[in-house]
Amino acid sequence: MRDRDIKVYRPRSLNGLLRLYSLDPDALLYAGGTAIALRAAAGRERPFRLPPRLIMLGNVPELGRITRTPRHLDIGAGVTLGRALSTGRNVLPAVLAQAIASVGTPPVRNLGTIGGNLCAGREDGGAVPSALAVLDGQVELRSAAGARWVRAWLAEPRRGEVLTRVRIPMEEWQAQGFRRLASGLTLAAAARLGRGALETLHFCLAGSDFGLLRSRELEDSLKNARLPLAPRARQGFLRELEERLTIPGLGSYARATAVRLAGWFLDRLDEAGPG
Amino acid sequence: MPSVRVRFRVNGEWVQAQGPLDRRLIDVLRQDLRLPGPLEGCGQGECGSCLVLFNQKAVNACLLPLFAAADAEVFTAEGIAGARAFAGLPGWIRRRGLAEVQRRCGRCAPGMLVALAGLYLGNPEAEAEELADALSGNRCTCGTGARP
Ligand SMILES: Cc1cc2nc3c(=O)[nH]c(=O)nc-3n(C[C@H](O)[C@H](O)[C@H](O)COP(=O)(O)OP(=O)(O)OC[C@H]3O[C@@H](n4cnc5c(N)ncnc54)[C@H](O)[C@@H]3O)c2cc1C
Numbered sequence: 001m002r003d004r005d006i007k008v009y010r011p012r013s014l015n016g017l018l019r020l021y022s023l024d025p026d027a028l029l030y031a032g033g034t035a036i037a038l039r040a041a042a043g044r045e046r047p048f049r050l051p052p053r054l055i056m057l058g059n060v061p062e063l064g065r066i067t068r069t070p071r072h073l074d075i076g077a078g079v080t081l082g083r084a085l086s087t088g089r090n091v092l093p094a095v096l097a098q099a100i101a102s103v104g105t106p107p108v109r110n111l112g113t114i115g116g117n118l119c120a121g122r123e124d125g126g127a128v129p130s131a132l133a134v135l136d137g138q139v140e141l142r143s144a145a146g147a148r149w150v151r152a153w154l155a156e157p158r159r160g161e162v163l164t165r166v167r168i169p170m171e172e173w174q175a176q177g178f179r180r181l182a183s184g185l186t187l188a189a190a191a192r193l194g195r196g197a198l199e200t201l202h203f204c205l206a207g208s209d210f211g212l213l214r215s216r217e218l219e220d221s222l223k224n225a226r227l228p229l230a231p232r233a234r235q236g237f238l239r240e241l242e243e244r245l246t247i248p249g250l251g252s253y254a255r256a257t258a259v260r261l262a263g264w265f266l267d268r269l270d271e272a273g274p275g
Numbered sequence: 276m277p278s279v280r281v282r283f284r285v286n287g288e289w290v291q292a293q294g295p296l297d298r299r300l301i302d303v304l305r306q307d308l309r310l311p312g313p314l315e316g317c318g319q320g321e322c323g324s325c326l327v328l329f330n331q332k333a334v335n336a337c338l339l340p341l342f343a344a345a346d347a348e349v350f351t352a353e354g355i356a357g358a359r360a361f362a363g364l365p366g367w368i369r370r371r372g373l374a375e376v377q378r379r380c381g382r383c384a385p386g387m388l389v390a391l392a393g394l395y396l397g398n399p400e401a402e403a404e405e406l407a408d409a410l411s412g413n414r415c416t417c418g419t420g421a422r423p
């Protein structure tokens with residue numbers, strides 16, 4: 001590689017970034033660089049395997065903003081996971097805060113960004129995407145040609161697109177739960193309760209073997225169920241979940257563990273419910 | 276022929292460094308600047324031996340390519356020990372019952388000092404749980420380390 005082939009762009013505005021990226025869509029977007037470094041380590045490349053043209057996202061102020069309106073919370077894609085946790089401590093829904101806190105270690109979270117996390121793939125089981133899935137989070141993808149919003153857990157930027165922000169509806173959840181096991185198997189869930197019943201359940205499982213599983217049909221099967229849940233309702237839900245997890249490549253132990261995690265959240269609902 | 280050339284501040288002094296695009300910050304600190312504080316352990320962000328303060332946050336120098344350090348302010352453990360901004364740090368650490376961090380075998384102590392310095396700057400009122408979390412990215416490999 002010759003010196004003049006190497007280019008590290010450092011755009012200072014979103015418009016500048018989008019313009020640059022449209023001119024050079026093969027350049028690598030570089031946010032915190034932690035997933036890029038991890039990928040290199042997995043491939044036993046030391047130190048990193050970097051293409052000759054990089055676009056640094058760290059100086060783009062629009063990507064570093066956190067804004068809140070009564071209806072939603074917007075987190076810029078370039079906000080580090082550490083900053084999202086500390087700034088949003090009283091604002092972030094608990095399920096998302098716990099998901100973010102489960103990523104890496106504090107120093108890794110001081111570098112890694114939320115946008116990088118959503119664009120990095122799901123090798124770890126998808127903690128943050130699963131939390132965003134239960135919160136109905138969306139992401140904005142922008143290119144020089146325009147912008148579009150997609151569900152946060154399906155964020156796959158097309159060529160020339162940049163993930164610019166994550167939007168989370170500000171809703172009240174009376175019960176939230178997040179668990180991530182060493183195997184990477186993850187459960188994220190949130191529920192609205194009212195008058196001793198379960199009004200709404202959002203429920204997502206994630207694992208490296210099966211990606212993300214969220215089923216409206218399954219969630220609706222418990223809609224308006226009285227709390228504590230009747231044994232039939234509970235068993236029906238868990239049985240249905242187990243069937244949906246009958247996926248090639250997912251072993252019976254992992255399946256049983258996922259069902260146990262789901263049971264853990266249903267227990268929490270029972271505790272939260274009647275009061 | 277070097278490929279990138281970058282200026283940044285280390286322990287209060289401007290420095291210039293150069294190297295291939297994927298040269299790591301830890302290598303520049305140890306090899307060019309002869310700073311022994313950041314140690315190489317796992318080399319992939321897991322052990323915390325290489326921590327430095329990077330724009331006031333504790334980060335893994337093994338994960339940072341040199342080009343990402345342009346214009347940054349970096350402090351290593353030795354710089355923290357000598358800087359006025361951190362004059363209150365030893366007392367702060369002692370009051371939290373963590374003085375033993377500095378008496379370890381030396382392998383993880385610099386990284387732990389950096390992690391605590393980052394917390395001291397960002398959240399000096401940190402409670403026990405936050406202290407434990409701040410040190411959760413530092414691995415003690417000799418086994419002498421009690422944790423908060
Ligand atoms: C020790 C260690 C432990 C880790 N543990 C976890 C873990 O538990 N869970 C987990 O999920 N991850 C983990 N990671 C991976 C990583 O730290 C996180 O996913 C992090 O949030 C990635 O963000 P980043 O800013 O560093 O992304 P980068 O590495 O900068 O980028 C990742 C990818 O996303 C693209 N990209 C970045 N930002 C954008 C954007 N705004 N628009 C479009 N594309 C973009 C980049 O081009 C690149 O392909 C770990 C990493 C390390 C080193």
Ligand code: FES
Pocket residue numbers: 314315316317318319320321322323324325326335336337338
């Ligand atoms: S050497 Fe950097 S974290 Fe282990």
